[in-house]
Amino acid sequence: MTELTALTLAQARDGLTGKTFSARELTDAHLAAVEQARALNAFVLETPEVARDMAAASDARLAKGEGGPLEGIPLAIKDLFATKDVRTTACSRILENFVPAYESTVTAQLWRDGAVLLGKTNNDEFAMGSSNETSAFGSVVNPWRRENDATKLVPGGSSGGSAAAVAAHLCLGATATDTGGSIRQPAAFTGTVGMKPTYGRCSRWGTVAFASSLDQAGPIARSVRDAAILMRAMSGHDPKDTTSADVLVPDFEAAVGRSIKGMRIGIPKEYRLDGMPAEIEALWHQGGEWLKTAGATLVDVSLPHTRYALPAYYIVAPAEASSNLARYDGVRYGLRVPGRNITEMYEKTRAEGFGKEVRRRVLIGTYVLSAGYYDAYYLRAQKVRTLIKKDFEDCFAAGVDAMLTPATPSAAFGIGEKGKADPVEMYLNDIFTVTVNMAGLPGIAVPAGLDRQGLPLGLQLIGRPFDEETLFSLGQVIEDAAGRFSPQRWWSA
Amino acid sequence: MSVDADTVRRIAHLARIAVAEDEVAPLQGELNAILSFVEHLSEVDVTDVAPMTSVTPMRMKERDDVVTDGEIPDAIVGNAPAREGDFFVVPKVIE
Numbered sequence: 001m002t003e004l005t006a007l008t009l010a011q012a013r014d015g016l017t018g019k020t021f022s023a024r025e026l027t028d029a030h031l032a033a034v035e036q037a038r039a040l041n042a043f044v045l046e047t048p049e050v051a052r053d054m055a056a057a058s059d060a061r062l063a064k065g066e067g068g069p070l071e072g073i074p075l076a077i078k079d080l081f082a083t084k085d086v087r088t089t090a091c092s093r094i095l096e097n098f099v100p101a102y103e104s105t106v107t108a109q110l111w112r113d114g115a116v117l118l119g120k121t122n123n124d125e126f127a128m129g130s131s132n133e134t135s136a137f138g139s140v141v142n143p144w145r146r147e148n149d150a151t152k153l154v155p156g157g158s159s160g161g162s163a164a165a166v167a168a169h170l171c172l173g174a175t176a177t178d179t180g181g182s183i184r185q186p187a188a189f190t191g192t193v194g195m196k197p198t199y200g201r202c203s204r205w206g207t208v209a210f211a212s213s214l215d216q217a218g219p220i221a222r223s224v225r226d227a228a229i230l231m232r233a234m235s236g237h238d239p240k241d242t243t244s245a246d247v248l249v250p251d252f253e254a255a256v257g258r259s260i261k262g263m264r265i266g267i268p269k270e271y272r273l274d275g276m277p278a279e280i281e282a283l284w285h286q287g288g289e290w291l292k293t294a295g296a297t298l299v300d301v302s303l304p305h306t307r308y309a310l311p312a313y314y315i316v317a318p319a320e321a322s323s324n325l326a327r328y329d330g331v332r333y334g335l336r337v338p339g340r341n342i343t344e345m346y347e348k349t350r351a352e353g354f355g356k357e358v359r360r361r362v363l364i365g366t367y368v369l370s371a372g373y374y375d376a377y378y379l380r381a382q383k384v385r386t387l388i389k390k391d392f393e394d395c396f397a398a399g400v401d402a403m404l405t406p407a408t409p410s411a412a413f414g415i416g417e418k419g420k421a422d423p424v425e426m427y428l429n430d431i432f433t434v435t436v437n438m439a440g441l442p443g444i445a446v447p448a449g450l451d452r453q454g455l456p457l458g459l460q461l462i463g464r465p466f467d468e469e470t471l472f473s474l475g476q477v478i479e480d481a482a483g484r485f486s487p488q489r490w491w492s493a
Numbered sequence: 494m495s496v497d498a499d500t501v502r503r504i505a506h507l508a509r510i511a512v513a514e515d516e517v518a519p520l521q522g523e524l525n526a527i528l529s530f531v532e533h534l535s536e537v538d539v540t541d542v543a544p545m546t547s548v549t550p551m552r553m554k555e556r557d558d559v560v561t562d563g564e565i566p567d568a569i570v571g572n573a574p575a576r577e578g579d580f581f582v583v584p585k586v587i588e
Contacts, residue, residue: 097572098572099571099572101565101568101569101571101572102568198549199548199549200549200551213547213548214548239554239556242553242554243551245549245551246554305537307533308533308534308536308537310530311530311531311532311533311534312531312534314527314530314531315531315534322508326509329509330574331573331574331581331583332569332570332572332573332581333572333573333574334572334574335574336574336575338584339584340584341584341585341586342583342584342586343509344511345583345584346509347506347509347510347511348511350508350509350510350511351510351511351512354510359510360520360523360524360527362508362510363501363504363505363508363510363520363524364524364527364528366504366507366508367496367500367504367524367528370504370507373494376494377531379544380534380535380537380539381531381534382544382545382546383537383539383542383543383544383545384534384537384539384542385544385545385548386542386543386544386545387537387539387542389545389548422523422526423523423526423527424526424527424530427530438548439548440548440549465549
């Protein structure tokens with residue numbers, strides 16, 4: 001690893017403004033790292049020419065003292081964000097040749113602030129998956145391996161490519177999206193920091209839609225500070241997204257390192273699962289102790305509807321997906337498979353264009369929204385969602401500032417190990433993260449340690465709506481205590 | 494509740510996804526696994542609970558009723574699998 005890829009985003013920013021190195025040198029170092037790491041399959045499109053042009057423009061702005069907050073910082077972009085004139089596929093065959101004529105709001109804001117595009121990262125098809133195995137471009141390989149064991153592990157999903165690229169030092173940070181855990185679970189599996197902001201904090205405009213009432217963009221980075229820096233650039237009101245919140249964007253970085261003295265941290269008892277690995281239980285306890293040492297108070301709390309969050313999610317999310325994905329019909333963009341008439345064209349196009357998991361979810365969604373079943377499934381799930389949100393509101397009203405939970409029920413598992421016979425086995429990965437989406441709250445996953453086999457494990461902090469700052473402050477306490485984690489580099493070409 | 498083979502075919506048609514005959518049985522099993530998982534929701538007492546319509550409290554935004562975008566037909570049809578001029582081409586739908 002060259003020196004420049006060893007830097008955190010914050011250190012690179014300081015090096016650029018201090019003229020220790022140029023944006024072009026920084027970008028070249030990362031482009032070389034990307035090229036040598038193709039075995040990880042983290043990128044589905046590398047954009048070296050775009051990157052070098054953007055870096056040269058950054059150098060010109062830096063020379064004039066006009067650099068933005070992310071000037072010259074090379075980033076990876078999940079292939080769910082539309083990038084103008086750069087192929088955007090959602091890692092689906094149905095969009096395999098799609099080249100947007102527009103830029104997503106989130107990425108437009110990153111370029112406004114001076115960031116550099118290294119390429120597009122792999123993800124589960126349409127962000128539907130927890131292992132990155134549903135991608136039309138094939139699995140991403142986790143840069144982490146078990147000790148003395150070359151078994152290829154999944155990086156988590158759906159933002160698996162982004163998490164792997166950050167963990168392997170191929171970029172200084174990456175964009176990701178989270179509908180049920182797709183930022184936090186891969187962050188936990190790769191020893192990186194992942195923030196899912198409050199629903200409405202980041203614009204959804206130009207991001208390929210999966211489940212619109214749950215989808216939210218956020219950053220994956222190697223430190224809490226780096227995630228906070230990216231969050232500021234990604235956030236903000238956008239008139240093009242009616243659900244984007246018209247609230248002030250704070251300087252999230254200023255919250256990093258802020259005292260947590262006197263904060264009340266809820267420990268929800270429903271997150272203690274039967275059969276949860278003892279190491280995760282111990283790490284959770286350890287995390288609480290770290291926060292206590294820094295001056296916080298731990299409070300036992302109850303979120304009684306926790307166990308219903310995942311079943312409710314598997315009604316709401318597929319229902320919204322079936323509606324959102326109706327647009328892929330082979331007419332306006334994307335794949336078209338000819339048929340004898342228009343219905344047959346639709347049916348063949350969608351059969352060939354969608355992978356197995358996407359098809360499954362569209363069918364479930366179609367079923368729960370169909371005549372006669374809407375009340376029993378969809379309406380009931382939305383009522384349960386009200387109760388899930390109320391559980392959190394009751395705790396916050398009782399004076400709890402944030403909650404501490406494990407991020408995932410296990411460490412990263414092997415490619416092909418899960419969900420073969422029963423799709424629900426894979427769904428259970430999101431058991432700790434999905435409640436946060438159902439309630440629209442912010443959540444952050446922070447690496448907290450390694451398991452016996454040397455794999456990273458993460459803790460999750462859940463905050464009040466629009467109080468990401470508290471999560472960054474708490475996350476930094478965990479990072480200070482636990483340290484940061486990087487995998488051994490084995491993938492070099 | 495569970496789905497039978499005919500229901501799988503019916504849903505697939507509603508969703509406009511062609512499903513081959515040998516895929517019906519495996520799909521039926523997968524869908525039923527998911528449906529039996531979400532069945533847990535029937536344990537919850539939802540009497541007098543309002544269904545969620547918005548996860549964060551927000552007022553519907555209004556804007557002036559004016560044209561803010563447009564005149565970009567090339568960008569609109571640029572990704573079309575089949576086009577003629579500024580039009581999308583589809584198989585004949587009127588007899």
